[in-house]
Amino acid sequence: MEYQEGLNWIHDRMKFGIKPGVKRMEWMLKKLDNPERNINGIHIVGTNGKGSTVAYMRNALNRNGYSVGTFTSPYIETFNERISINGHPITDEQLVELIEIVKPISEELERETDLGTATEFEIITTMMFVHFGTIQPVDYVLVEAGLGAKKDSTNVFNPILTVLTSIGLDHTAILGDTLLDITKDKSGVIKPGVPLVFSIKDDVSRDYIHKILEENDSKGIELNRDIILIPENGEFQFQYGHYDLQDLKLSMPGRHQKENASLAIAALIELYERNQVNIDCNLLIQGIEETVWPGRIEVASTEPLIILDGAHNNEAVDALVNTMAKEYPNRDITVLFSAIEGKPIDTMIEKLESIADSFNVTEFDFPKALDKETVFEKVQHPVKAVVDDYKAFLDTFDGDILLVTGSLYFISEVKQKLNKNDDNQ
Incomplete structure (x- = not known):
């Protein structure tokens, strides 16, 4: 099988949509001798902050x-980066090998059961468990959940620790309309005796998580209760138990990144205290401070200044707006916005308008991308425009700051475009 042929087969699964539940996963993994049981896995779930927290821990x-x-x-x-080792995506050959293992199993699932066809995400998740559980074992595997938690395809293994980064109103059509509904879904990753490091700002949701932790006899380690974060002029102080780390300075800006980093540090300290990892605090701090993660207030160009951020829900946009206002005060910010279906674009746009000197909307090539006219109708900013060709817009931009945001999928397209520009120079 050629690489592109295999990739096309995976992407073709997208037509089967999102089908919450783990029965198809459990069936396929059993056929593959349950590779998920062979990993030292840490499960990272949450509405926002998962990717950055994974990056800090890794x-x-x-x-x-x-x-x-x-x-x-x-x-x-690149697609391959979804399954990576030490920050390096698996090779094309490794991806093909995994497809050739998983494809026959998925076809057998469809042919011999009434569970339905495996989705794209289920296929990729199965490939990941095969890779780390059978083909190329590693010391630790950081598994980021996809959508939700309880019925997410990743919720089929017993982790050594779980991290819940945040709870917000996203994917409400699937997870529920209230924070408590979404909390009930997220709580589905709490396993008996497995510690949970978490951050929840809503009191009702927090109380529910504590209830589930108690029922499972699981330790809860909570930001702003057990983990103390003290901002200090761009740096911050971290406290957990008898650990007190001073003058931490991150490479990624924003209060939300300090919170993500604090969750990551506490998780690793907890594993150290449980003799499940051996950590040198100086090396831990070095790793945390130098961490960057693509598409999170990422400076993609300095002349002109182009910033990419994949904020795709209200909570993420709040963090972006607050950080931009703090990091780039009194600057002229041009927004280039695009989004996919199912997002609260009315409020996302309204929040971004507060920092925008001009607001531009566009569209990109993705199955669930919203057309630019639909998005444009939502914009109330006095200086607004429709961008028919965002690639040409990027090439000709000569303003102060261009902020590209609205969707991680959009950011992916833009980043690939900018990388091609760099390659051609």
Whole structure:
């Protein structure tokens, strides 16, 4: 099988949509001798902050000499990066090998059961478990959930620790209309005796998580209760138990990144206290401080200044707006916005308008991308425009700051375009 042929087969699964539940996963994994049981896995779930938290943990573990597999989504530059080792995507040959293992099993699932066809995400998740559980074992695997938690395809293994980064109103058509509905779904990753490091700002949701933790006899380690974060002029102080780390300075800006980093640090310290990892604090800090993650307030160009951020829901846009206002005060910000179906674009746009000197909407080539006219109707900014060709817009932009946002899928397209520009120079 050629690489592109295999990739086309995976992408063809997208037509089967999103089908919450783990029965198809469990069936396929059993046929494959349950590779998910062979990993030292850490499960990272949450509405926002999953990718950055994975990056902090991976870098800190790498700095301490461990090999780390990661499973993340969506990809930013290449499909292969969804399954990576030590920050490096698997090779085309490895991807093809995994497809050739999983494809017959998925076809057998469809042919011999009434469970239905495996979705694209289920196929990729199965490939990840096969890779790290059978073909190329690593010291630790950081598994980022896709959509939700309880019925997410990743929720089929028993982790050594779970991280819940945040709870917000996203994917409401599937997960529920209220924060409590979404919390009930997220709580489905809490396993008996497995510690949970978490951050929840809503009181009702927090109370529910504590209830489920108690029922499962699982330790809860909560930001702003057990984990103390003290901002100090761009740096911050971290406290957990008898650990007190001073003058931490991250490479990624924003209060939300300090929170993500704090969750990552606490998770690793907890594993150290449980003798499940051996951590040198100096190397941990070095790994945390140097961490960057594509598409999160990423400076993609300095002349002109182009910033990419994949904010795709209200909570993520709030973090972006606050950070831009703090990091780039009194600057002229041009927004280039595009989004996919199912997002609260009315409020997302309204929040972004507060920092925008001009607001531009466009569309990109993706099955669920909203057309630019639909988005444009939502914009109330006095200086607004429809961009028919965002690639040409990027090439000719000569303003102060261009902020590209609205969707991680859109950011992926833009980043690939900018990388091609760099390659051609």
